Amino acid sequence: MNGGTMAGQIAGAGKRPSATETLxxxxxxxxxxxxxxxxxxxxxxxxxSRPDLNFGWVVLIxxxxxxxxxxxxxxxLEWRARWWALAAGVAGAGLLFVVQVYQAAFGTNAASTQGLALGVLLICAANVGFAYGWRGVRLFAMPFAFxxxxxxxxxxxxxFVVNGLQHRVAAxxxxxxxxMGIPAQQVGSLIQLPNGTVGIDEACSGIRSLQSTVMASLFIGYLSLQRAxxxxxxxxxxVLLAITGxxxxxxxxxxxAYHRGIESISKVHDAAGWSILAFTAVGVILIxxxxxxxxAAANRLAMSARREENHREEAGADQAEQTKV
Structure with missing residues (x-):
């Protein structure tokens, strides 16, 4: 019996596989x-190098x-040659080759990194498909694609996203x-006040908290919820919490800035950012x-309804049997 089969049987019996079996x-x-x-x-x-992507190390963990x-x-474990897995592997290898040629000519950028990621994920899908089949691809999709x-x-x-957020937040x-009775005028992503101008820069647009919130929502939702x-x-x-925050x-x-002067922004900027991040995180957890x-309540109701339906079917079968007698 191979390790994959044993892990599947143990999980099916309601027991957690050992660390050796998981490895x-x-x-x-x-x-x-x-x-x-x-x-x-x-x-x-x-x-x-990019502050808005520092959370990438957390994502890796x-x-x-x-x-x-x-x-x-x-x-x-179901080693088998599957045509769709072979197609994914060939497509992934081809995409990686093209992206590597592009990077050799033009250097690494965000678009080429996304291309590399897509190629790698296709290779992963091929590997998982050959080893574990379609069920394995569904099971390992989130760990690899996350x-x-x-x-x-x-x-x-x-x-497009940053500029859109900047203009909408400013508006x-x-x-x-x-x-509130405070004279203010929007000029692009700037807000003109009587005593100065406040700029809604990339950090204030919410892109960083939005990215972190998407990460947290996907992770928590995958672990705590069953329904897509x-x-x-x-x-x-x-996302709505992040934008509101x-x-x-x-x-x-x-x-x-209006009540204490433009120079006061630098004193409260970081504290305000951390406060909103905490607000968003707590909100996602509570939701x-x-x-x-x-x-859970819906599942209990569904189970209760199924039990009642089975009971009625059994009662009907018993009554039909008695009628025949």
Whole structure:
């Protein structure tokens, strides 16, 4: 009996496999692990050099946890040549070759890193497909694909998102300030106050907290919720919390600048950022807890309904048997 089959049988019996059995389930995935290690070596420069991607090291740790958790759920080793796995491997190798040629000519950038990630994930899908089949691909999809949230977005996408957030946050803050009786005028991503101008820069736009919130929402939702619909709702709620939090943060900075002078912003800027990050994190945790309770209640109702239906079917069968007698 191989390690993958044993882990699957133990998980099916309701027992957690041992560490040795879990490691045994990882052995067939060595090609995928090597490919991911190479991707990390390409991405680590962004994680170390860009403040908005510093959380990439945290994502790497979470990926390792998700991978271990997937192995503990039990997988059955089924070495078999599958055409779709072969196609994924060929496509992944071809994409990696093209991206490497591009990087040799033009250097590494966000778009080429995304291309490398896609190629690596196709290689991983091929490896998992050959070893564990389609069920294995579904099981290991999240552990391998989760690293995408830590990679830089292509500049055209990054610029569109950041500029959109900057202008919308500035517009909302301007309206709120006017409602409070404070004269304010929006000029692009700037807010003109009577005593100075407050700029909604990239940090204040909320892109960093938005990226962190997406990471947290995906991770918490995957572990605590079973229904895909609730996971999507948690992600949407997390994004809305992040945007709301950054509107509050930038509004507070504008109020501080209006009442205590523009120079006061530097004194409260970082504290306001950490406060909003805590607000968003707590909000995501509370919403996921609420969703998990809703899901558990729905599951209990469904089980109760099935038991009642089975009871009625058994009673009907007994009555039919008695009628025949």
């Amino acid at each position: 045994g389930a990882l052995v067939p995935l060595v090609p995928s692990l090597l490919a991911m290690a190479w991707l990390v070596s390409q991405a680590k420069w962004f994680w170390s 979470l990926c390792c946890y998700l991978l271990w958790d997937a192995c503990e759920r039990g997988v059955t 690293i995408l949230v830590s990679l830089p977005l292509p500049s055209i996408v990054q610029g 909302i803050d301007t309206e709120l300030l006017n409602l 619909s609730l996971r999507v709702l948690l992600l949407v709620a997390g 950054n509107v509050i943060r930038s509004l507070y900075l504008c109020l501080s 996921s807890w609420w969703f998990s309770r809703m899901e």
